[in-house]
Amino acid sequence: xxxxxxxxxxxxxxxxxxxxxxxxxxxxxxxxxxxxxxxxxxxxxxxxxxxxxxxxxxxxxxxxxxxxxxxxxxxxxxxxxxxxxxxx
Numbered sequence: 001x002x003x004x005x006x007x008x009x010x011x012x013x014x015x016x017x018x019x020x021x022x023x024x025x026x027x028x029x030x031x032x033x034x035x036x037x038x039x040x041x042x043x044x045x046x047x048x049x050x051x052x053x054x055x056x057x058x059x060x061x062x063x064x065x066x067x068x069x070x071x072x073x074x075x076x077x078x079x080x081x082x083x084x085x086x087x088x
Contacts, residue, residue: 024082033069035062043070050078 026047034040041056043066052070054063 021083021086024086025080026077026082031069033058033062033066035059041066045070045073047074047077047079050074 028047029045031043031045032040033043039058039062041054041058041062043052044055045052052074054066054070058066
């Protein structure tokens with residue numbers, strides 16, 4: 001059986017070094033959107049590129065609402081670095 005003794009240098013670096021996340025971006029997400037009559041569709045959002053796609057065939061009223069949500073999500077979260085929220 002071998003006993004592994006860490007080098008003092010390795011211990012000091014890991015003990016004194018504080019890891020800080022410097023990048024935290026949303027990439028892709030899939031949301032399930034439904035209405036009160038049981039119609040369900042998916043909203044796929046690509047935050048990296050800045051676009052969205054509705055998967056399914058929603059009614060025209062539901063489609064308008066989902067498009068508004070998609071535009072809002074992309075405008076608020078496309079290219080936003082959330083690392084400040086992670087580190088606080």
